[in-house]
Amino acid sequence: MTSFTVRDSLRSAAEVAASAHRGESLAEAHLSGIDLSGVDLYRGNLRGANLSRANLEQTGLTNANLSGAKLLGSNLKGVDLRGANLAGADFTGANLEGAYLNRANICGANFSEANLSEAKLVAALYDDRTIWLEGFRYPTSGAVGPGAVLNGAYLNTANLRGANLRGIRLLGAYLSGADLTGADLTDASMSGANLQRAFLTGACLRNARLCNAELQLVDFRGADLTGADFSDVVSLAGADFTLAVGLDEATRAEILGRKPTEITTWNSYTRSNTKASLQENRPEE
Template identity: 30%
Template sequence: MIPQHPFPITGRTLSRADVQSLLSSTDGALTFVQCDFDDADLTRLDLRGASFIECSFVEAALSRALLADSRWRQCKGRQADFELADLTDAQFERCDLNNTQWRRARLASARFSNVKLTGARLAEVAGLGLVFEESLLISTDLRGLSFRKQRLVQLDLSDADLTGCDFTDAVFDGGSLRNANLTKARFAGADLRQVDLGGLKLPDTSVLKGATISYHQAAELLAELGLHVA
């Protein structure tokens, strides 16, 4: 009989072989607390339902890993590679994931809350139902993602690449779009009255057609064109 692990795996530095051994010795989802996976090769491993608490994944390779329903809390993963990983229904809370790679990952119904994703690349992900809230997405590549009808709470999208993103009927609750690339983005029906629109240039403002902005924001946009509202 394969034993389960009723207690979390705590304070260990784990290699690929270590994780494979743990997976082969249990039929339940694993919980890791304060474990070190830095530089580890975890590609293609089946870690569905696993929980990671205060773990480190700096420059770890997780491409094509099965991580559906996984939970990540206060983890660090600078420059980790999640390319083509399955993260359906995964939840990330208070994690530092700057400069991570997510190309073509499955992120359907995944949630990122209070997460740092500065410089991350999320182009081409499968993100139906993907949610970000109170997160740093500065200079993040989010090309083509849909935020349609979402309430976007305190998202800092400054300098982000939002080319082709769909914000139709979205409501921005704070946050920033300062200097973001809005090429071919869609904002029809969006409520932008509480978001920072600073730095937008004339080509960008045309994509805001159909959105609601405040009088103050309108004055700022006109000022960018060298006009003054009397």
């Protein structure tokens, strides 16, 4: 991909669009005040670009890279930022009315004094560094992060690797096939959730509540399960606990006491079963 610095060479929306369609990087571009309304910059690389006071109304930025970009005071009304990388971007004072940020990465982004009315944040990933507009009720906005309330949410196949999800509420949520490898789910409430085929490899589930959850074929390998509540789970068929730590003897015995057909169900991905994974390679505790 060609990379260059944009200062005076690109002065119109047409030139910017043409550069993006040629696959040229717009990283660190100086585009403050430019009018890009309605321009399609799908998957464009605008990492660290200065777009302060730019007009981006209805601009297509699906899957674009705007990490570290400056968008202070910009007009992003109705902008399509689905799946975009907005980590560390500065939206201070920006207008994001009706913007689509579904599944965008907003970790460390700054939304101080921004207009987020009617903005769509379903499955957008935030963390404890994200700065929100004062008074904005982000835990119930549909975004995913520490303290989020996502009871009954559909997060099937979501990529949440390494995410900070401490204290998240996922009661009855749908997480089948979700990738939660290395995620921090300390104190998470996931009672009644559907976690079939989810990846929780190396995740921290300390004091997590998994009562009545569906845990078929879940990959718990290497997870920290200290204090996790597995009471009355619907099924553990094919769940793999190889090298998982923190399971107390009572919980281990309860799992091994389930129906033989359940705890011997083969997991074709990890090439083990629940019974074998709990009896073999048992870690020292």
